[in-house]
Amino acid sequence: MASWTGPKAFLAGLLLALPWGLAQEWRLTRSQSLTAGGAQAWRYTLSPTGKEAQALWRALAQGYQAQLRSGYRVDLGAWRTYFLGGRLRVEPHCPRVNAACFSFIALPWDKARLDRFLLELSALLDQALAQARHTGGVVVLTRLFRLELSKGSPPPYPATPSGWRP
Template identity: 65%
Template sequence: MGRILLAVVALLLPAHAQEWRLTRSQSLTQEGTRAWRYTLSPADRAGRELWQKLVLQYQDHLRAGYRVDLGSWRLYFLGGRLRLEPHCPQVNPACFTFGALPVEKGVQDRFLLGLSQLLDQALAQARNTGGNLTLSGLFRVELKPGQAPPYLARPSGWAP
């Protein structure tokens, strides 16, 4: 039964990523090119509204000293510094911090699975090229080419 569920989730993952958008940009100046910037944000209005509600709860969790699980990644404060580290090698709905929202669990499941998939992709690209990755409203992390986790992060769009 577990293998069937994993196979179904694996087949559905590409569709979930469509709820999220990954933007990649690089500045070109007279001195040459600058570091790559990767920005992960919801792709449509419904996703932005859901993310705004979730991210407020995530910020409160972090301020209170709790961790926020984002699928294969975990975000938390340690020694006053925000850290992003690997979390769940086999991503499933139990790997997420769910918001207390008036939204069906299946909707949050799909939304967060899509986030996890695109966050993995964005971190892989940023590790290859180096640069900054921002998850809209939650954190920003700067990676050097080939850098291994855990990563030091900074709050993005909020103060601890």
């Protein structure tokens, strides 16, 4: 019988705790369409799960859209989006993500709740962009932006609004 001590035990405990430790309020869906002409580009879609998460994201997204329309940037943890020359861009922002790496929107939700929600979003957005850089494809953050990446393309990335008009 193997002994579970040291790093193995810590890692096993961490993996077992993840489903309960994280709210899992965001979903990253990876899909690819197959046509008679062959496989299409990968599509990575980030969307909130559950009614409360959807309501929270709807409120945040409306605030972020208003900030972008007004010419301000929106910080989403490891990534930042803003308009430059009338075009939406997404670029790296915070290398060590923490609560200060996000644009503030005054909402009637608890700050700790907002921080957890946004930290999860940032982690999944970072994962989606890393995968899309590796495979090429489309990344969609519902209600905020859509961008297309060629395999291996470096940031910043041109994007288009998704679900709203500037």
